[in-house]
Amino acid sequence: MIDSILTWTVQRRLASIDHFRQNPHEVQGRVLRQLLLRARATEWGRRYGFAEAPSAAEFAQRVPVSSYEDLYPHLERVLRGEPDVLWPGPVQWFAKSSGTTNARSKYIPVTRESLQECHYRAGRDMTALATVLYPENRVLAGKTLSLGGTHAPNPFRPAEEDSRVGDVSAVIMQNLPSWAEFLRTPPLELALLDEWEEKIERIARHVLSVNVSVLAGVPTWMIMLLRRVTELAGADNITEVWPNLGLFLHGAVAFGPYREVFRQLIPGGQMRYLEIYNASEGYIALQDEPDSEDLLLLLDHGIYYEFIPLEQLDDDNPPTLTLDQVTLGQTYALVLSTNAGLWRYKIGDTVRFTSLAPYRIRITGRTKHFLNAFGEEVVIENADAAIAAACQATGATVRDYTAAPIYFDASDTSRGGHQWLIEFSGPPRQPTEFTAILDQTLRQLNSDYDAKRHRDLALQPPLLTVASPGTFTRWLASKGKMGGQHKVPRLSNSRELLEEILRQL
Template sequence: MKKRIHDIDLFRKYPHEVQAELFQNLISVAKNTEWGKKHGYKDNLSIREFQERVPVTNYEGLYPYIERVMKGEQNLLWPSKIEWFAKSSGTTNARSKFIPVSPESLEDCHYKGGKDMLSIYVNLYPETKLFSGKALSIGGSHRPSEINSKVSCGDVSAVIMQNLPMWAEAMRTPPLKVALMDKWEEKIEKMVEVTVEENVTSMSGVPTWTYVLLKRILEVTGKSNILEVWPNLELFTHGAVAFGPYRKLFRDIIPSNKMNYLEVYNASEGFFGIQDQAGTEDEMLLMLDYGVYYEFIPMDQYEEEQPKTLTLDQVELGKNYAIVISTNAGLWRYKIGDTIRFTSLSPYRIKISGRTKHFINAFGEEVIVENAEVAITKACQATGAIITNFTAAPIYMESGKRGRHEWLIEFEKQPDNLDRFTQVLDETLRDVNSDYDAKRQNDIALQEPLVHAAPQGVFMNWLRHKGKLGGQNKVPRLSNSREYLEEIMQVNGM
């Protein structure tokens, strides 16, 4: 671990040299793939040549290649054999997207991130007793692909767990057969049964599901807080959704000033950032030697057909950028859909600032505008309603209460039954978005939506109040905070 801290210090000091060497390695390894030949990859390809030859793309742009790999073809995007795919939602043309996971990306990105997380934590807290107990992690599940039983697809957490080395598996709880169960309600009950008997010193996962598990543990054990179950608990490593709304919930349920929280930025496409300083909420060191080459699109240029990208040495503090990555799993100039801001340029530290489109991802559900519009349309069709405008925001979890989405909808024609409208809205969201569906299973983390039929004129009043009436000004359809929703309701005295 001390040796790895030395390596991290090297890319802190020499970020551009590390990224340049990594880039050349990616090009060299991939030059004989179908993609590499098509785009003229060669040894000593310059960044400028790479940017001229390879278009910035999204999932839809790479999907024809990914689909062929899933069917069994190899050496298309990356030369190593691809047998695992991380399943994620948020695409515009499919219910889920499937991100190739190569042996290199597993070892040199995802696993390296996990090990570095421990190295950084131990470096920050050398008195830690972390290794005297078990690490609890809540994973997803995986299964063979529907189009090729020889490859497997699942949540990236499940892909990682299934392939963990023996030493890492021995350190974690619950056992793999429990961690990879696909029925969430049964999994949580089994996790409670297994983990309450362990000496858990750390946890990792999405705040939503972790909180659901902790609440269930207290219900089953009758304890008043988690430290009565796991007195040596000292660390929660979290990611995927913003932790801010959950911070008080966790402090209430784990009442200790010695409890530490560490944010990481890991996604289906790779492991990108780790909080490397104590007390810096949401600020992470950009990890530069994980087989990921970074480019950045200024958000004012994002909608251009082929936006100009910036390399790491060209970014500025405080500006919003969309991330573009080229990776050791064959994602080339790929827009992952996240936006970040740099909080430091020496070393490079970032904060996640959002998604490239309006969204709600308060509980890991990743609901995008397209999902919402499809669901609204079907609900209107089913109930004879006509809408003029809508917005939606999360209701965050509070002690003893589950989260949900709150919708403010202005109808030109009211639905013949608002309850039926809400039901169809919910059912359609579950149908078009697998992550939303998972969070809605048995109301375990996310309750049915709360829908308000707004009086006519509320959105126009708000736009007028903001001085944005007319032109191309729009009401934000979705927001991951309650700012817009509450302001609209306040302006209209609701």
């Protein structure tokens, strides 16, 4: 009976989903008007005339497109507790992630409105769609096992102000309404532990006797947990522990490289997989069709979308397109205005539309080279700085380099990692020292990488492969890309490029 009541409750969202599918431009126009109305008395709203209810075109004319670095002086004031800067009132919670060029972590505001109207509303949408797509799995008959990060006091404020920063997953879980907390496991005191080795062990022991029907989280950590639960139970596979397990809601990294590992961990035909696109900046899209990699763009969740054609991203004043102006097949940089006070903010992701009725997208990458196979979010600035530090410490000089993931395999002891292919013009005195300093510097620069490398739990130490002289030149020549304007991509989220270059050795 509880299952039936919960299913009926969440399925009330289906009408709203159908409405924004069928009326996307009307819904997006309303979202923009609501955002401007709410923020009209803020410093940002007064500066750009939000009280005048500017049209979409006027809004784009008045308000600059901003990167994190552009917006940081205002965000820092918000972090320090100043109210009414970008959004009404003070902000108590901040999602912490990596990727910025000038600091170890980014701090993205998470307001009450963004929690309620974006993250939690989208969570209900995902649950409602799952009950319709897979009614036989009865996803609400058991618990959702969700793995998140942790949160800590805001370092920019006194402790008595009770402001917190942490992974967006931890911020969401800590503030969950009671109805949602009832549906999930493990309890918060385990879910939010900051020591990952202890966390995995204690959660594994706790959930052994729980009726888990849904998994939710990043594939990297989920693999580790499933292996440990299976081992503790003395089972051959996880379905012997959780016979009602039928759905994995996954995000943060591309799932393709993990698919075979999950097939072996969870054999049989009952398991279903749905992707979500939930960033620190907001819950952006979700998979609404079972056999498609396309994600439905969420249009009534407190986010107003604009899109920059990728080839114009580096222009001084790049043009933006509204939803009614995008075309199929074109790659766009995503620009968001949100109910967390981010205004015309370049999130750093690129997308491609696969459908315009309704609007569906695929995530195509980042606006910069990056490595994010395991949620580590290593960007080119991190890599260049780490290479430079390793060179300085070991007397090496690097002519060229590229790096790619080493993915999990199906073995119980498999861990992810990064393979660095480096062509030296002057080799390091000690290659092992070079690799160690590369690793240490990345950990210092990037909090997400550091978390994954903690005690080698999710990421093993970097693997250094030394390229013979001329390797990268031969690869460029094979691609017809000789000349000063052509460069070797530094970071890639697949192994395709690395494997191609390795064939030149």
